[in-house]
Amino acid sequence: MQTNALTELLAEKGVLLADGATGTNLFAMGLEAGEAPEMWNEAAPEKIEKLHQDFVDAGADIILTNSFGGTRHRLKLHKAEGRVHELNKRAAEIARSVADKAGRKVIVAGSVGPTGELLIPLGAMSYEDAVSSFAEQMEGLKAGGADIAWIETMSSADEIRAAAEAATNVGMPYTYTGSFDTAGKTMMGLDPKDIHGVARDVGAGPVAVGANCGVGASDILSSLLDMTAANPDAIVIVKGNCGIPEFRGSEIYYSGTPPLMAEYARLALDAGARIIGGCCGTSCEHLSAMRAAIDGYTPRPRPTVEEIVDKIGPLRNKTASESGGDGSRERRRRRG
Secondary structure, eight states, rough: OOOOHHHHHHHHHHEEEBBSSSSSHHHHHTTTTTTOGHHHHHHHHHHHHHHHHHHHHTTTTTEEETTOOHHHHHHHGOOOOGGGGHHHHHHHHHHHHHHHTTTSOOOEEEEEEOSSSSSSTSSSSHHHHHHHHHHHHHHHHTTTSEEEEEEEOOOOHHHHHHHHHHHHHHHHHHEEEEOOOBBBBBBOOOOOGGGSSTTTTSSTSEEEEEESSSSSSHHHHHHHHHHHOOTTTTEEEEEEEEOOOOEETTTEEEOOOOHHHHHHHHHHTTTTTTTEEEEETOOOOHHHHHHHHHHHHHHHOOOOOHHHHHHHHOOOOOOOOTOOSOOOOOOOOOOO
C-alpha cells in the first residue's frame, strides 16, 4: 500500500469518519434547484467554508471538496466548461484552509462525480475523453491542495477505471465508490462484491473502495456486507443516505434521525467498514451522533441483513444476490 495522508490517518485511528451531505446542506443554505454548487466556490465561498467547518466541528476526519460536478461535461450545462481548473482549485483551497486550521489531521478529499455521459458503445463519450476530462478536474483539485481523488457515486466500471487512470496520470492517490441503487447493483450492472477488482491494476491501485448514496441506509449496509465478504482485508468506505428518501409534496425528506444514523455507523463497523460517512440528507447533527457512536464503539458480531432491517428499517431494493438482470440504464445524478 502506498503511503499517503489517508492511509497514514487510518493507520493512526483505525476508523475514519467522512463528512455528510453536500447538496442537501447547500440547498438549506440557499442554493437554487438547477444551480451548480461548484459556482458557489467563487460566488459564496464563505458558505462552502462554513459547511466544511461545521462538518469538522461535528468530528469529520475527511471533508469532501465542493466539486462533485466539476468535469467539463457537467460544467458545460452552466456554460462554465472553460473554468474547470479554477473552480476545482478553488474548491480544494476552501476545504484545505478549513482542514489546516482544525488543530488535528483532517483529510481533504477531492470529490469527483460521474460525467453524466455514457461511454461508447452505449453513448458518445470515448474512454480517452473520460480520462482527459477527469484529469483536467483533478489537476485543479491537486493544485488547490486536495490529499486524494475521491471518485464517487459511480455506476459504470469503465468510468471508474477512467477516473482512476486520470488520478494516476495526475499523480494523486485515489478511492472510488459505486452507487448500488438498482436492485442492489449499480445502474450499469456492477455488483457490490465486484467493486474491488474494477481498478485494482490501475496505478498503485485504490486506497479504499466502497459505496455511497444509493437508496436507504439499510440497502447500503447490505451492499457493505457483500463487499467486505468478498475481500475482508480491503479498506471499505460506506457513505449512506440519511435513512430513506421520501417525497413529501415536491420536497424530498430523509427519514434518518441522529440515533438511527448512530446505529447505522455501529452496524457499518460491525460489517467491516473502515471509513464511514453520510450522503444525502446527512446533517452535522447526524454526523455528531455518528462520531459519538464510532468513539464509543464496542465490537459486536457481524450483522445479518435481517438484523440490519430490524435496527435501521426495511430494504428499498432487492439485494444484488436476489436480482438477476443487470441495471443497464444510466441516469444523471448529483450527490446529495
